[in-house]
Amino acid sequence: MTRQEILQIIHDILRDQLELPSMKAFHEDARLNEDLYMDSIMILQLILHLEVDMGFEIPDEMLVSKDFRTVGSLADFLERQQEPAAAEGSK
Protein backbone atom coordinates (compact mmCIF):
# COMPACT_ATOMS: atom_id res chain seq x y z
CA MET A 1 0.00 0.00 0.00
CA THR A 2 1.46 3.37 -0.96
CA ARG A 3 1.63 6.28 1.45
CA GLN A 4 -1.00 8.06 -0.62
CA GLU A 5 -3.33 5.08 -0.30
CA ILE A 6 -2.77 4.97 3.47
CA LEU A 7 -3.58 8.69 3.75
CA GLN A 8 -6.73 8.08 1.73
CA ILE A 9 -7.76 5.23 4.05
CA ILE A 10 -7.28 7.45 7.11
CA HIS A 11 -9.27 10.18 5.41
CA ASP A 12 -12.12 7.84 4.49
CA ILE A 13 -12.38 6.32 7.99
CA LEU A 14 -12.54 9.78 9.54
CA ARG A 15 -15.14 10.97 7.05
CA ASP A 16 -17.34 7.88 6.67
CA GLN A 17 -17.00 5.91 9.91
CA LEU A 18 -16.33 8.64 12.46
CA GLU A 19 -18.23 11.33 10.54
CA LEU A 20 -15.75 13.91 11.77
CA PRO A 21 -17.13 17.45 11.42
CA SER A 22 -13.64 18.93 11.14
CA MET A 23 -12.69 17.24 7.83
CA LYS A 24 -11.89 20.60 6.26
CA ALA A 25 -8.76 20.70 8.41
CA PHE A 26 -7.61 17.27 7.17
CA HIS A 27 -4.00 17.43 6.05
CA GLU A 28 -0.81 15.42 6.64
CA ASP A 29 0.32 17.92 9.26
CA ALA A 30 -3.05 18.11 11.01
CA ARG A 31 -2.85 17.09 14.69
CA LEU A 32 -5.56 14.58 15.55
CA ASN A 33 -6.45 16.24 18.87
CA GLU A 34 -5.77 19.94 18.45
CA ASP A 35 -6.60 20.44 14.75
CA LEU A 36 -9.15 17.72 13.98
CA TYR A 37 -10.73 17.95 17.48
CA MET A 38 -10.57 14.21 18.04
CA ASP A 39 -10.74 13.08 21.66
CA SER A 40 -8.98 9.98 22.96
CA ILE A 41 -12.00 7.75 22.25
CA MET A 42 -12.25 8.92 18.65
CA ILE A 43 -8.54 8.20 18.18
CA LEU A 44 -9.13 4.68 19.53
CA GLN A 45 -12.08 4.32 17.11
CA LEU A 46 -9.81 5.29 14.23
CA ILE A 47 -7.19 2.73 15.30
CA LEU A 48 -9.92 0.12 15.67
CA HIS A 49 -11.09 0.63 12.09
CA LEU A 50 -7.50 0.46 10.86
CA GLU A 51 -7.08 -2.83 12.70
CA VAL A 52 -10.45 -4.52 12.17
CA ASP A 53 -11.37 -3.26 8.67
CA MET A 54 -7.94 -2.74 7.13
CA GLY A 55 -5.97 -5.51 8.84
CA PHE A 56 -3.20 -3.37 10.31
CA GLU A 57 -1.65 -4.85 13.43
CA ILE A 58 -1.64 -2.39 16.31
CA PRO A 59 0.16 -3.48 19.47
CA ASP A 60 -1.11 -2.23 22.88
CA GLU A 61 1.80 0.12 23.46
CA MET A 62 0.97 1.95 20.23
CA LEU A 63 -2.45 3.00 21.56
CA VAL A 64 -0.93 5.92 23.44
CA SER A 65 2.00 6.46 21.12
CA LYS A 66 3.34 9.78 19.85
CA ASP A 67 2.97 8.15 16.41
CA PHE A 68 -0.70 9.04 16.62
CA ARG A 69 -0.14 12.75 17.05
CA THR A 70 -0.64 13.85 13.43
CA VAL A 71 -2.17 12.34 10.32
CA GLY A 72 1.34 12.18 8.80
CA SER A 73 2.96 10.47 11.80
CA LEU A 74 0.13 7.93 11.84
CA ALA A 75 0.72 7.28 8.11
CA ASP A 76 4.46 6.85 8.83
CA PHE A 77 3.65 4.28 11.50
CA LEU A 78 1.28 2.36 9.20
CA GLU A 79 3.90 2.37 6.43
CA ARG A 80 6.42 0.89 8.86
CA GLN A 81 3.86 -1.71 9.97
CA GLN A 82 3.72 -2.99 6.40
CA GLU A 83 7.47 -3.40 6.10
CA PRO A 84 7.96 -6.79 7.85
CA ALA A 85 5.15 -8.31 5.79
CA ALA A 86 6.58 -6.83 2.61
CA ALA A 87 10.05 -8.10 3.51
CA GLU A 88 8.66 -11.56 4.23
CA GLY A 89 6.80 -11.56 0.95
CA SER A 90 9.99 -10.79 -1.00
CA LYS A 91 11.85 -13.83 0.44
Add this chain to the structure above:
Amino acid sequence: MIKVHCFVSCVCEAVKKTEGADHRPYYFGVWDADFDVLENGVLTYHSKRIDHNFFHQWYEMLYGIKLHKWYDEKQSKQENIKEMLSLLENKKPHQYVMVMLDLSKLPERENKFHQSPFPHYVMLEKTENEEEWFMYDPDFRWEGVLSKERILAAIEDPSAEGGYFFDASDIIMPTAETVEAYFNTCIKHDCNPMTDAVAKIIELHAAGEEKFPLSGLTLALRELPVLAIRKYAYEHAFAFFWESLGYDEEGFEAWCDEIEKLVKGYTAIQYRAMKLAMTGNRLLLDEIAEKLEEQNILEFKIKSGLQESFEAWSELQQSQNMKEAIL
Protein backbone atom coordinates in the same frame (compact mmCIF):
# COMPACT_ATOMS: atom_id res chain seq x y z
CA MET B 1 0.75 18.61 36.32
CA ILE B 2 -1.99 17.40 34.06
CA LYS B 3 -5.71 17.41 34.71
CA VAL B 4 -6.59 15.16 37.64
CA HIS B 5 -9.68 16.34 39.49
CA CYS B 6 -11.25 19.78 39.01
CA PHE B 7 -12.64 20.30 42.54
CA VAL B 8 -9.35 19.27 44.13
CA SER B 9 -7.27 21.34 41.70
CA CYS B 10 -9.35 24.47 42.35
CA VAL B 11 -9.13 24.40 46.14
CA CYS B 12 -5.44 23.44 45.90
CA GLU B 13 -4.74 26.63 43.99
CA ALA B 14 -4.85 28.61 47.23
CA VAL B 15 -2.46 26.14 48.89
CA LYS B 16 -0.01 26.35 45.97
CA LYS B 17 -0.02 30.14 46.18
CA THR B 18 0.99 30.01 49.87
CA GLU B 19 4.72 29.82 50.45
CA GLY B 20 5.71 26.77 52.47
CA ALA B 21 2.33 25.06 52.12
CA ASP B 22 2.28 21.62 50.49
CA HIS B 23 -0.70 20.62 48.40
CA ARG B 24 0.51 17.09 47.66
CA PRO B 25 -0.98 15.26 50.67
CA TYR B 26 -4.43 16.43 49.59
CA TYR B 27 -4.13 14.30 46.45
CA PHE B 28 -4.14 11.08 48.53
CA GLY B 29 -7.90 11.06 48.16
CA VAL B 30 -7.84 11.34 44.39
CA TRP B 31 -6.51 7.95 43.27
CA ASP B 32 -9.71 6.19 44.36
CA ALA B 33 -12.02 9.23 44.28
CA ASP B 34 -15.76 8.66 43.85
CA PHE B 35 -17.33 7.87 40.49
CA ASP B 36 -20.69 6.40 39.61
CA VAL B 37 -22.17 3.63 37.47
CA LEU B 38 -25.55 4.75 36.16
CA GLU B 39 -28.64 2.53 35.79
CA ASN B 40 -27.81 2.03 32.12
CA GLY B 41 -24.41 0.61 33.06
CA VAL B 42 -22.45 3.73 32.10
CA LEU B 43 -19.34 4.67 34.08
CA THR B 44 -19.27 8.37 34.92
CA TYR B 45 -17.12 10.84 36.86
CA HIS B 46 -20.11 13.12 37.50
CA SER B 47 -23.63 12.33 38.68
CA LYS B 48 -26.24 13.54 41.12
CA ARG B 49 -25.12 10.84 43.57
CA ILE B 50 -21.58 12.22 43.74
CA ASP B 51 -20.86 15.10 46.07
CA HIS B 52 -17.51 16.50 47.12
CA ASN B 53 -18.14 16.19 50.87
CA PHE B 54 -15.13 13.95 51.42
CA PHE B 55 -12.71 16.40 49.82
CA HIS B 56 -14.59 19.32 51.37
CA GLN B 57 -14.14 18.01 54.92
CA TRP B 58 -10.53 16.95 54.49
CA TYR B 59 -9.56 20.29 52.92
CA GLU B 60 -10.79 22.00 56.06
CA MET B 61 -9.04 19.48 58.32
CA LEU B 62 -5.72 19.62 56.44
CA TYR B 63 -5.44 23.32 55.72
CA GLY B 64 -7.89 24.95 58.12
CA ILE B 65 -9.67 26.73 55.27
CA LYS B 66 -13.43 26.78 55.61
CA LEU B 67 -15.21 25.97 52.37
CA HIS B 68 -18.65 27.55 51.94
CA LYS B 69 -21.02 25.95 49.50
CA TRP B 70 -22.79 28.98 48.06
CA TYR B 71 -24.68 27.12 45.37
CA ASP B 72 -28.11 26.03 46.55
CA GLU B 73 -29.68 23.33 44.37
CA LYS B 74 -33.11 24.18 45.84
CA GLN B 75 -32.88 27.69 44.40
CA SER B 76 -33.28 28.60 40.73
CA LYS B 77 -30.26 29.01 38.49
CA GLN B 78 -30.89 32.74 38.32
CA GLU B 79 -31.01 33.02 42.14
CA ASN B 80 -27.70 31.18 42.32
CA ILE B 81 -26.14 33.41 39.68
CA LYS B 82 -27.30 36.43 41.66
CA GLU B 83 -25.52 35.03 44.72
CA MET B 84 -22.36 34.42 42.69
CA LEU B 85 -22.41 37.97 41.31
CA SER B 86 -22.60 39.35 44.82
CA LEU B 87 -19.66 37.17 45.96
CA LEU B 88 -17.60 38.31 42.96
CA GLU B 89 -18.50 41.91 43.62
CA ASN B 90 -17.25 41.80 47.22
CA LYS B 91 -14.34 39.39 46.73
CA LYS B 92 -11.04 40.25 48.45
CA PRO B 93 -7.61 39.11 47.17
CA HIS B 94 -7.37 36.00 49.41
CA GLN B 95 -10.87 34.91 48.58
CA TYR B 96 -11.90 32.50 45.84
CA VAL B 97 -15.18 31.99 44.01
CA MET B 98 -15.55 28.54 42.49
CA VAL B 99 -18.35 27.69 40.09
CA MET B 100 -19.32 24.67 38.06
CA LEU B 101 -19.97 25.25 34.36
CA ASP B 102 -20.30 23.20 31.21
CA LEU B 103 -16.84 23.48 29.68
CA SER B 104 -18.10 22.22 26.33
CA LYS B 105 -20.04 25.52 26.02
CA LEU B 106 -16.69 27.32 25.78
CA PRO B 107 -15.21 25.78 22.62
CA GLU B 108 -12.38 28.32 22.57
CA ARG B 109 -11.01 26.45 25.57
CA GLU B 110 -8.99 23.43 24.51
CA ASN B 111 -10.77 20.39 25.88
CA LYS B 112 -8.97 17.19 25.07
CA PHE B 113 -11.87 15.04 26.22
CA HIS B 114 -14.40 16.77 23.98
CA GLN B 115 -17.20 15.60 26.24
CA SER B 116 -20.54 17.32 25.96
CA PRO B 117 -21.74 18.29 28.46
CA PHE B 118 -18.53 18.61 30.47
CA PRO B 119 -19.40 19.79 34.01
CA HIS B 120 -16.24 21.33 35.40
CA TYR B 121 -15.18 23.60 38.31
CA VAL B 122 -13.32 26.85 37.58
CA MET B 123 -12.71 30.05 39.55
CA LEU B 124 -13.71 33.55 38.53
CA GLU B 125 -12.63 37.12 39.15
CA LYS B 126 -13.84 40.45 37.88
CA THR B 127 -11.70 42.48 35.47
CA GLU B 128 -11.61 46.20 34.77
CA ASN B 129 -13.80 45.50 31.78
CA GLU B 130 -17.46 45.08 32.81
CA GLU B 131 -18.03 42.68 29.92
CA GLU B 132 -15.24 40.26 30.78
CA TRP B 133 -14.19 37.96 33.63
CA PHE B 134 -10.87 36.41 34.47
CA MET B 135 -11.11 32.61 34.63
CA TYR B 136 -8.68 30.38 36.55
CA ASP B 137 -8.81 26.73 35.61
CA PRO B 138 -6.00 25.14 37.64
CA ASP B 139 -7.01 21.62 36.61
CA PHE B 140 -6.18 22.39 32.99
CA ARG B 141 -3.43 24.86 33.95
CA TRP B 142 -5.34 27.53 32.03
CA GLU B 143 -6.16 31.09 32.92
CA GLY B 144 -7.39 33.95 30.82
CA VAL B 145 -10.04 36.52 30.11
CA LEU B 146 -13.35 35.44 28.57
CA SER B 147 -16.60 37.18 27.80
CA LYS B 148 -18.85 37.37 30.88
CA GLU B 149 -21.88 36.58 28.78
CA ARG B 150 -20.34 33.36 27.45
CA ILE B 151 -19.23 32.23 30.91
CA LEU B 152 -22.74 32.87 32.25
CA ALA B 153 -24.20 30.81 29.40
CA ALA B 154 -21.89 27.91 30.36
CA ILE B 155 -22.98 28.23 34.03
CA GLU B 156 -26.63 28.29 33.00
CA ASP B 157 -26.37 24.87 31.36
CA PRO B 158 -28.56 22.40 33.31
CA SER B 159 -25.66 19.91 33.49
CA ALA B 160 -23.73 22.25 35.81
CA GLU B 161 -24.83 22.81 39.40
CA GLY B 162 -22.39 23.82 42.10
CA GLY B 163 -20.20 26.46 43.63
CA TYR B 164 -17.95 27.13 46.61
CA PHE B 165 -16.44 30.19 48.22
CA PHE B 166 -13.39 30.25 50.47
CA ASP B 167 -10.99 32.61 52.16
CA ALA B 168 -7.38 31.40 52.29
CA SER B 169 -5.98 34.16 54.48
CA ASP B 170 -5.92 31.88 57.56
CA ILE B 171 -4.39 28.82 55.92
CA ILE B 172 -2.53 26.44 58.23
CA MET B 173 0.07 23.78 57.40
CA PRO B 174 -1.25 20.23 57.82
CA THR B 175 0.11 18.45 60.89
CA ALA B 176 1.80 15.06 60.53
CA GLU B 177 -1.07 13.51 62.52
CA THR B 178 -3.69 14.86 60.10
CA VAL B 179 -1.68 13.72 57.08
CA GLU B 180 -1.38 10.24 58.66
CA ALA B 181 -5.09 10.07 59.37
CA TYR B 182 -5.90 11.18 55.82
CA PHE B 183 -3.53 8.65 54.25
CA ASN B 184 -5.00 5.82 56.33
CA THR B 185 -8.50 6.89 55.26
CA CYS B 186 -7.59 7.04 51.57
CA ILE B 187 -5.49 3.93 51.02
CA LYS B 188 -7.58 0.88 50.10
CA HIS B 189 -5.38 -2.20 50.14
CA ASP B 190 -8.20 -4.69 49.62
CA CYS B 191 -9.83 -3.29 46.49
CA ASN B 192 -9.33 -1.09 43.45
CA PRO B 193 -12.85 0.31 43.03
CA MET B 194 -12.50 1.63 39.49
CA THR B 195 -11.00 -1.57 38.07
CA ASP B 196 -13.71 -3.55 39.87
CA ALA B 197 -16.39 -1.29 38.37
CA VAL B 198 -14.97 -1.66 34.84
CA ALA B 199 -14.96 -5.45 35.29
CA LYS B 200 -18.61 -5.38 36.43
CA ILE B 201 -19.66 -3.16 33.52
CA ILE B 202 -18.04 -5.53 31.02
CA GLU B 203 -19.61 -8.53 32.76
CA LEU B 204 -23.01 -6.80 32.60
CA HIS B 205 -22.71 -6.14 28.87
CA ALA B 206 -21.43 -9.62 28.17
CA ALA B 207 -24.30 -11.35 30.01
CA GLY B 208 -26.57 -11.12 26.97
CA GLU B 209 -29.37 -9.08 28.52
CA GLU B 210 -31.21 -6.93 26.02
CA LYS B 211 -30.85 -3.85 28.24
CA PHE B 212 -27.06 -4.05 28.18
CA PRO B 213 -25.94 -4.99 24.65
CA LEU B 214 -22.28 -5.65 23.84
CA SER B 215 -22.44 -2.78 21.37
CA GLY B 216 -23.15 -0.43 24.31
CA LEU B 217 -19.69 -0.96 25.82
CA THR B 218 -18.10 1.91 23.91
CA LEU B 219 -20.52 4.38 25.45
CA ALA B 220 -20.41 2.67 28.85
CA LEU B 221 -16.65 3.22 29.17
CA ARG B 222 -16.49 6.57 27.36
CA GLU B 223 -15.39 8.45 30.48
CA LEU B 224 -12.72 5.96 31.50
CA PRO B 225 -9.86 8.29 30.37
CA VAL B 226 -11.14 11.07 32.68
CA LEU B 227 -11.10 8.63 35.61
CA ALA B 228 -7.85 6.85 34.67
CA ILE B 229 -5.75 10.02 35.02
CA ARG B 230 -6.76 10.24 38.68
CA LYS B 231 -4.17 7.52 39.22
CA TYR B 232 -1.46 10.15 38.67
CA ALA B 233 -2.32 11.24 42.22
CA TYR B 234 -0.06 8.38 43.38
CA GLU B 235 2.86 10.40 41.94
CA HIS B 236 2.09 13.30 44.27
CA ALA B 237 2.09 11.00 47.29
CA PHE B 238 5.36 9.29 46.33
CA ALA B 239 6.94 12.71 45.69
CA PHE B 240 5.77 13.99 49.09
CA PHE B 241 7.18 11.03 51.07
CA TRP B 242 10.31 10.73 48.91
CA GLU B 243 11.27 14.35 49.45
CA SER B 244 10.80 14.19 53.24
CA LEU B 245 12.75 10.96 53.44
CA GLY B 246 15.56 12.19 51.17
CA TYR B 247 15.26 9.09 48.97
CA ASP B 248 16.95 9.00 45.55
CA GLU B 249 15.36 10.35 42.39
CA GLU B 250 15.82 7.03 40.58
CA GLY B 251 13.52 5.17 42.97
CA PHE B 252 10.86 7.86 42.50
CA GLU B 253 11.15 7.68 38.71
CA ALA B 254 10.71 3.91 38.85
CA TRP B 255 7.37 4.36 40.68
CA CYS B 256 6.33 7.03 38.16
CA ASP B 257 6.92 4.48 35.38
CA GLU B 258 4.65 2.00 37.16
CA ILE B 259 1.94 4.66 37.59
CA GLU B 260 2.22 5.57 33.90
CA LYS B 261 1.86 1.89 33.03
CA LEU B 262 -1.29 1.72 35.18
CA VAL B 263 -2.86 4.76 33.49
CA LYS B 264 -2.05 3.43 30.01
CA GLY B 265 -3.37 0.00 30.96
CA TYR B 266 -6.88 1.46 31.08
CA THR B 267 -6.48 2.60 27.47
CA ALA B 268 -5.75 -1.00 26.49
CA ILE B 269 -8.84 -2.19 28.38
CA GLN B 270 -10.96 0.47 26.76
CA TYR B 271 -9.62 -0.41 23.32
CA ARG B 272 -10.36 -4.12 23.79
CA ALA B 273 -13.84 -3.31 25.09
CA MET B 274 -14.48 -1.10 22.05
CA LYS B 275 -13.23 -3.90 19.80
CA LEU B 276 -15.62 -6.30 21.56
CA ALA B 277 -18.47 -3.80 21.04
CA MET B 278 -17.61 -3.41 17.35
CA THR B 279 -16.91 -7.04 16.41
CA GLY B 280 -18.97 -9.00 18.96
CA ASN B 281 -16.00 -11.37 19.20
CA ARG B 282 -16.45 -12.85 22.68
CA LEU B 283 -12.94 -14.30 22.67
CA LEU B 284 -11.86 -10.76 23.55
CA LEU B 285 -13.48 -11.22 26.97
CA ASP B 286 -10.55 -13.38 28.09
CA GLU B 287 -8.04 -10.77 26.89
CA ILE B 288 -9.92 -8.07 28.79
CA ALA B 289 -10.12 -10.17 31.97
CA GLU B 290 -6.38 -10.82 31.73
CA LYS B 291 -5.62 -7.11 31.41
CA LEU B 292 -7.96 -6.22 34.30
CA GLU B 293 -6.14 -8.73 36.48
CA GLU B 294 -2.79 -7.20 35.45
CA GLN B 295 -4.12 -3.77 36.41
CA ASN B 296 -5.23 -5.03 39.80
CA ILE B 297 -1.86 -6.61 40.52
CA LEU B 298 -0.02 -3.44 39.41
CA GLU B 299 -2.21 -1.08 41.45
CA PHE B 300 -1.90 -3.24 44.60
CA LYS B 301 1.87 -3.19 44.07
CA ILE B 302 1.83 0.63 43.83
CA LYS B 303 -0.34 0.87 46.95
CA SER B 304 1.96 -1.44 48.85
CA GLY B 305 5.07 0.55 47.77
CA LEU B 306 3.34 3.72 48.87
CA GLN B 307 2.40 2.16 52.21
CA GLU B 308 6.07 1.33 52.83
CA SER B 309 7.20 4.89 52.16
CA PHE B 310 4.32 6.20 54.28
CA GLU B 311 5.43 4.04 57.20
CA ALA B 312 9.03 5.21 56.84
CA TRP B 313 7.77 8.79 56.74
CA SER B 314 5.64 8.25 59.88
CA GLU B 315 8.65 6.84 61.73
CA LEU B 316 10.69 9.84 60.67
CA GLN B 317 8.00 12.20 61.97
CA GLN B 318 7.90 10.39 65.30
CA SER B 319 11.69 10.48 65.73
CA GLN B 320 11.70 14.18 64.84
CA ASN B 321 8.98 14.83 67.41
CA MET B 322 10.98 12.96 70.05
CA LYS B 323 14.10 14.97 69.22
CA GLU B 324 12.15 18.19 69.54
CA ALA B 325 10.71 17.06 72.89
CA ILE B 326 14.19 16.21 74.25
CA LEU B 327 15.73 19.47 73.07
